[in-house]
Amino acid sequence: MAELQVLLQHRNVPGIDGIDVYESHGGYAGLRAALGKERQAVIDEVKASGLRGRGGAGFPTWIKWNGLPKSGPAQHYLLCNADEGEPGTFKDRELLLKLPHMVVEGMAIAAYATRSANGFVYVRGEFVESATQLRRAIDQAHRRGYLGRNILGHSDFCFDLHIHTGAGSYECGEETALMSSLMGERGQPRLKPPHGPLPVVSGVWGSPTLINNVETYACVPHILTHGGAWYAAMGTQRSPGTKIFSVSGHVARPGNYEIELGTPLTELIDLAGGVVGGALKAVIPGGSSVPILPAEKCAGVTLDYEGCQAAGTMLGSGGFMVFNDKTDIVALMRRTAQFYAHESCGKCTPCREGTRWMSRVLDRITAGAGRMEDIDLLLSICDQIDGRSYCPLGDAASWPIRAGIRNFRHEFEHWVRHGSSPIPGFVPPVRSHGPSPVPGRQE
Ligand SMILES: Cc1cc2nc3c(=O)[nH]c(=O)nc-3n(C[C@H](O)[C@H](O)[C@H](O)COP(=O)(O)O)c2cc1C
CATH class of the missing domain: 1.20.1440.230 (NADH-ubiquinone oxidoreductase 51kDa subunit, iron-sulphur binding domain)
Known part of the structure; x- marks a missing residue:
């Protein structure tokens, strides 16, 4: 069993973070293909791909894109969620670090499709190197006419991209809190339907706003270059395409692995070199928020939205944590x-x-x-x-x-x-910042 790399195919090519090497490996062909189409045809291509948001919820990408107003004043904003605060997830950080142009290109395509003139990438503050790489990519893309005014000579398409660094708050990855933080307000959520508006209706500064995850945008150039049907042929019918899983914990080779959705869970563990330090005890497949799966429930589980749900857990953001039997x-x-x-x-x-x-x-x-x-x-x-x-x-x-x-x-x-761990020899971690003294115990 091997990886199926679409996004990560060239991640180790020297210089791929720069525009020349990126272009020589097919970069910006997706944007050119998009600009040769009507805006609705771009959305239809994304619809045909079946792409679902990679930030955690798996919402169909085209439905959001299609929700922005298609006529009238186009003060629309495009946001990229690069906050990546979910414990166990580190794919967006690597995408921005190694393949920043792929994200810029995906955002430019989305901006064209949704008539957005300004975009922001909300980057977790700790990702200093990723933000530096992104800034360099944005400058290069500007100079080559992929960003800015009348992109690639298109009279009706101008798009500027900005970076906003967050201060390292998990909550600021939630889309409405992210928008509040971006506008300089406290990073707290706002009401969504049925009690408040959807971001595509009223987002930042009251304007229609599209927000997608880094990996979601990174899929888009490939979909426009090769076609929605090509993308949909990978993965499963309801979970098409590939997905990057950040594998960590008790495995021999932790790291980011891109696999076809629908791949058996146990194959991903094998890809990462298998369990080390003991037998498999449990897996958390989608980041710390999703339910833990004990080893005996892992057999037969497939890594797609439906497969994980059927097993009583979720695919989430793909933060795949493996625990051996020494884990308390x-x-x-x-x-x-x-x-x-x-x-x-x-x-x-x-x-x-x-x-x-x-x-x-x-x-x-x-x-x-x-x-x-x-x-x-x-x-x-x-x-x-x-x-x-x-x-x-x-x-x-x-x-x-x-x-x-x-x-x-x-x-x-x-x-x-x-009053002690069931794991022989387990030493409880030092209490760093427990919220309060433990009742009934001498501290
Ligand atoms: C507490 C919380 C934190 C979140 N953090 C992130 C994050 O770091 N990155 C992300 O893309 N989505 C995060 N999300 C999901 C976003 O709210 C939103 O669904 C996502 O950015 C939409 O993009 P997508 O449709 O491309 O997945 C978070 C959600 C919650 C509730």
């Missing part, structure tokens, strides 16, 4: 809960309070002071956050904990009964 699942859940408690933006009560409570209860259990009822208390907190928070960060915080308890309840019970 309760400690893993505690660390996960800590992350969400730290990153909750505080705007809504269920998420602000619930994530902190989950973190505290898990602190108590892993400090050896847990009570048996704490396990059901955790499940009850999950129920009180899930579906009740202002944005999906609350859901994302509750899903892993609920799945951790459902699949590994015996490990939680062991911690409570014995």
